Amino acid sequence: DMKVTQMPRYLIKRMGENVLLECGQDMSHETMYWYRQDPGLGLQLIYISYDVDSNSEGDIPKGYRVSRKKREHFSLILDSAKTNQTSVYFCASSLPGVSNERLFFGHGTKLSVL
Amino acid sequence: GQQVQQSPASLVLQEGENAELQCNFSSTATRLQWFYQHPGGRLVSLFYNPSGTKHTGRLTSTTVTNERRGSLHISSSQTTDSGTYFCAIDLSNTGKLTFGDGTVLTVKP
Secondary structure, eight states: OOOEEEEOSEEEEOTTOOEEEEEEESSOOSEEEEEEEOTTSOEEEEEEEEETTEEEEOSOOTTOEEEEEETTEEEEEESSOOGGGOEEEEEEEEOSSSOOOSEEEOOOEEEEEO | OTTEEEEOSEEEEETTOOEEEEEEESSSOOOOEEEEEOTTSOEEEEEEOSSEEEEETTEEEEEEGGGTEEEEEEOSOOGGGOEEEEEEEETTSSSOEEEOOOEEEEEEO
16 A cells, blocks of 8 residues: 555644654655645755655755654654744655656645744 | 746636646756646646656646646546646756646636
């Protein structure tokens, strides 16, 4: 069963709190991603992970960090969340290498920072 | 973003009509992909099409890399085709996709 699972689906936090978004996949994909999507816009890449402990910044990494200690698990951390980090966050995984022929997405986490 | 531009921004069709969605990009990067986002938010990969033409069902993806453009053709549209369609490009050949802002398609019965 090919699946990318994100937890939680909805999250409300206060400004300054720490946030942990978790993502798991059961396909043994090497490459995983964190994107955010703001209303009316496309997805923006926060971080890409090519494998365990092999992470690379995307277009908007400021204010975020990631952790990949197991191939099937990729976490996004917001240290001291800001109101402008209110967004929908999508995790994805893809087949090995940079060809990323097909991305599999999670359902998304809707984060509100008050 | 500016590096990947989609048109039109929105499109309204009557069921049965065809749709042509455009994607223009700023470099000769390949690895163009098309994604569909359900009205509820779920994202699905439609095509990985670095060049040429690919078909699946009523969908056809065409990429002309040296002209820096791609298109997605939807034939005989159905109400269930409603949603947002995104194209994305790997501009740096690193697996890091840059998305356009999408085309919102509404198909009326």
